Amino acid sequence: MAMVTPLLELRNLRKTFTVGPRAVAAVRDVSLTIQPGEIVGLVGESGSGKSTVANLVLGLERPDAGEILYQGRPLAELLAGSGRAYRSAVQAVFQDPVQAMDSRKTVGWSIAEPLVIHRAARGAALRSRVAELLGAVHLDPSLADRYPHQISGGQAQRANIARALALEPSLLVCDEAVSALDVSVQAQIMNLFLEIQQRLSTAMLFISHALPVVRHLADSMVVMYAGAVVEQGPTEAVCEAPRHPYTRLLIGSSLPPDPERQPVRPPSARREALPTAGCRFAPRCVLATDRCRSDDPVLSEVGSAHSAACWRTDVPALVEPVQG
């Protein structure tokens, strides 16, 4: 089989933050791969470490251990000089579209800024490139003269995406990029991301707490819990045949917009203190055994390109981890 060099590879990343006297392992051991043009979805609840992964990829944080390879080259090396090549190739879209823009600058200025910094265009060429970028995200070119507070949240997020696309990146890191939007606007922005993938072959690391959103967009998925990857694989496999009890819990907690298809009874989500040994999910898991409480499970293959970190993957999905 011909091996394609992955666009981005995270290998055994670790990142620990010190909060007062405590050390919090935000990312405990994360490995994942993004192929050129692929959308990789990253799901997990608050505190799972998914935004820390985003910040590590963006070079905003440095890992304590492990490495990130971009097109086969270590990120540490790519960022050693000015890091400009990497920073133009990897762009970010964040949750709050209005906060993400400079309130004192026009929308057009914000979109032009990366082009100016990277000396990619100036003068008339710069203006026409901004207009072209606005067009690419389906905004009227006249919006270039407005300020962020004069446009809607949906328009602001389109402008942020235009800015992210300005330097023709190969990877967009989208951290909850549609979470703050109304459903009708969310649908439009999701459609825009699909269009960008198809038209420009831009890869994305799409981070969200909303499983149906990630399922809709992502080619493959990574599920994180307490700083570690608990399941990963092609999106259909993970959503249709989830093997980790936490993935099953996430699916069972998702309330469909249909009164006639509600899950029977969602399981308890009571948080106990995270254990320091064994599977971090064990206190919430009805399948947990003594082994789960003492040995930390490692990711192991459960299907084609599909893996889960669980000692009980032999238990069929019919035994849903539902309590009560």
Place this chain on the structure above:
Amino acid sequence: MSPILSVRGLTVCYPNADQPAVDGVGFDLEPGATIAVVGESGSGKSTVALALSRLLNPAVSIRADALTFEGRDLLGLRREALRRLRARRIAMIFQSPFGSWNPSRTIGAQLVDGLRAAGLWPDRRERLLELLKRVGIDDPERRLGDYPHRFSGGMLQRAMIAGALVTEPSLLVADEPTSALDATVQAEILEILDELRKEQNLALMLISHDLGVVARVAQHTLVLYRGQVVESGPTAALYRHAGHPYTQGLLAAVPRLEGPRKTPLPAMPQGTATRGGCVFASRCPRAEDLCRTSAPSPRHLNGTDVACHFAEDVRREPIWRW
């Protein structure tokens, strides 16, 4: 059974606004029943909640043909009567777990404040501890001494629910009660809330943008758009036979776990406010001249009440499908 809450023609105007935030909203809520007001940002859904408990600034104008709660006219109540009503009969919970608590006082002190205002301290002390356990706070006597920053968002919302229900109100107004929480926590809290609601015969008015939450919780649903109820009815009928283009557009825009993947979601176009005609006309592919000149009144149509001139056609031939 007579409704516990009856609203007719509720209209709310903020000072200097050129259009009302809430425009002619009406509904009845029976004791122990659940109703949801669903809408996007700017639809006026939170303003409805605040108007009901008269929590809006006095400069905001509230008019209604009727606004009665347990037989009393809410608009005619004086300050002290309102205060008593809010302490005992109408409870509210809001979206932001951290914004709803005073960070400099313990959880216990703030819950006791609520009971004192209701004249129920210390009589309901045991009941409060029992409710805290029910909502999922283990060892409540110890946790009551904690300050809000020691709690997670989910734990604060749990404590908020216990505090809201300990006075045994007859109406709970919950404005996005679980929107800031993780999905697993949200599902559990909605379940607990529903159990307690049944036990206490509590009427629940849920304000939400989340069509999944509304589907799970509410028997009856109002769809609000630019301050107006565009469609209302039993939740099951409304989701199955949406007759208003906007209701269809909302339902079609939500990605679903069992739906298609990697294909464009049906997305309503954006539009501007229209004067004189249907509020949705500028975004509606079905709109005709009539829609731009004459505002449709709600009509009962096989299951739901729909404010659309062409509701029959729209239901037969949906504009947005899912």
